[in-house]
Amino acid sequence: MNNLQYVFLMRHEILLALAAVLILIVEIFTRDEKKTYVINFSLVLFLLVTIVGFIPAGHGTLFGGSFQGNKLTDIMKDILNLGVLIVFFQSSDYLKKVENHDKMGEFFALIIMTLIGMDFMVSAGDFLTFFIGLETASIPIAGLAAYDRFKSKSAEAGVKMILLSSISSGVLLFGLSLIYGATGSIYFSDIAKHMTASPMLILGLLFFISGMGFKISLVPFHLWTADVYEGAPMNITAYLSVVSKGAAAFIFTIVLFTVFKNITDLWEYVLYGLAVLTMTIGNLFALRQDNIKRFLAFSSIAQAGFILLGIMGASPLGMATVVYFVLIYVFTNLGAFGVASAISTASGVETISGYKGLYHTNPKLSLLMMLALFSLAGIPPVAGFFGKFFLFTAAAQHGYFILVLIAVLNATISLYYYLIVVKAMFIDKNDKPVAFFKSSKAMRISLLFCAVGIFSIGFTSGVFDYIINVTKMLF
Numbered sequence: 001m002n003n004l005q006y007v008f009l010m011r012h013e014i015l016l017a018l019a020a021v022l023i024l025i026v027e028i029f030t031r032d033e034k035k036t037y038v039i040n041f042s043l044v045l046f047l048l049v050t051i052v053g054f055i056p057a058g059h060g061t062l063f064g065g066s067f068q069g070n071k072l073t074d075i076m077k078d079i080l081n082l083g084v085l086i087v088f089f090q091s092s093d094y095l096k097k098v099e100n101h102d103k104m105g106e107f108f109a110l111i112i113m114t115l116i117g118m119d120f121m122v123s124a125g126d127f128l129t130f131f132i133g134l135e136t137a138s139i140p141i142a143g144l145a146a147y148d149r150f151k152s153k154s155a156e157a158g159v160k161m162i163l164l165s166s167i168s169s170g171v172l173l174f175g176l177s178l179i180y181g182a183t184g185s186i187y188f189s190d191i192a193k194h195m196t197a198s199p200m201l202i203l204g205l206l207f208f209i210s211g212m213g214f215k216i217s218l219v220p221f222h223l224w225t226a227d228v229y230e231g232a233p234m235n236i237t238a239y240l241s242v243v244s245k246g247a248a249a250f251i252f253t254i255v256l257f258t259v260f261k262n263i264t265d266l267w268e269y270v271l272y273g274l275a276v277l278t279m280t281i282g283n284l285f286a287l288r289q290d291n292i293k294r295f296l297a298f299s300s301i302a303q304a305g306f307i308l309l310g311i312m313g314a315s316p317l318g319m320a321t322v323v324y325f326v327l328i329y330v331f332t333n334l335g336a337f338g339v340a341s342a343i344s345t346a347s348g349v350e351t352i353s354g355y356k357g358l359y360h361t362n363p364k365l366s367l368l369m370m371l372a373l374f375s376l377a378g379i380p381p382v383a384g385f386f387g388k389f390f391l392f393t394a395a396a397q398h399g400y401f402i403l404v405l406i407a408v409l410n411a412t413i414s415l416y417y418y419l420i421v422v423k424a425m426f427i428d429k430n431d432k433p434v435a436f437f438k439s440s441k442a443m444r445i446s447l448l449f450c451a452v453g454i455f456s457i458g459f460t461s462g463v464f465d466y467i468i469n470v471t472k473m474l475f
Helices: 004-010 013-027 036-053 070-088 105-124 129-143 150-184 188-193 201-218 227-229 233-258 261-286 291-309 316-347 363-377 383-397 401-426 441-459 461-474
Strands: 059-062 067-069
Touching: 004 013, 004 059, 004 233, 013 036, 013 070, 013 105, 036 105, 036 316, 059 129, 067 070, 067 227, 067 261, 070 105, 070 441, 070 461, 105 129, 129 150, 129 227, 150 188, 150 201, 150 227, 188 227, 188 233, 201 233, 201 261, 227 233, 227 291, 233 261, 261 291, 261 401, 291 316, 291 383, 291 401, 316 363, 316 383, 316 441, 316 461, 363 383, 363 401, 363 441, 383 401, 383 441
Parallel strands: none
Antiparallel strands: 059 067
């Protein structure tokens, strides 16, 4: 492999780092009255970075096996890039507010820096690279949660995020130290060869699952989620709910499938219990919410429980279904958050009760929100149905029929609370509904992109076929 191939293998990370630096430089040299140019420059630049990421680069390893690149890691990084691109387009109106004019560049740079960390975690070949990527992704997120510096709830969200994230990282690092002590290596391939059901390794596995459970918001490690989501700006909440959670799901799946594959029977029991708790508690708490951010927070917790069904069995089909579901989840959840963000920016309304009568004043936004919620619920023929169907199939393939039944019951419960929002928009009366407004062109493009994804991905069988063919070659 020549030097150019080495560079191209890391094209996602290198381009993201260059993009973050360029955005900050452009902001420094842009006059105050033209600060909005930073938004346009950042959107175009990141669009180019996303497009380049789809260029095939083959596979290989760097730094003695610490960094691994292949078709599957490229797919995962491209999905994360798509999610961030949509978030950036949806953030245009929010960043144009007067109070954000002096920190536009920081918004884009911080998100890109977290994405760099997530990409390094996806391509990690050892636990040192994995942990460095984890901290690179985690630290800027606290700043993003506290982005609205004049709002106490945003500052509180940032403090909670950094404190709880530090605790979870400490727990995870302790687990990694136990694994290193038992195997004498930090490299995934070496640890997998020495993986046995020894007490120290089992304890290390439990600490690892606990630390990653915080990142994915699995019950009982989910208590921070609703408070941080509610306090953070709407667009940051969307990023945390979709991109950050999706990256954590990717990494969790990769490590379990590669490092801990020899003791699958042990961690499947743990994931079984976590899946049941996460789906059920997430759904039950979502029933009680009126704040749209807390509502979508508990919805995302329940969705994390469904993702665990794909991990059960450690099969190529399971890996493919996790990747496919996250791809669908990007368009679906960002569609819902995009509508919520547009309404919040235009009117300040962030409650489900405030959406009453929305269809009469903003029918297009109401229809897109309905489609996104139906996709989250798994109603055919939208993409969410196909995502859940394949997750259930992956779990049933290994005989987890009771777990699938519990998941189906939880999907029924989720349909009820998603319909509460639909009912508020289309049926309930409101003397003072959200007034008609027109979003920016960037927001409309992002919402159109989400709508196309919600409709098309499920019916485009080639997408899932490609993902599963790639996973079969690697697992």
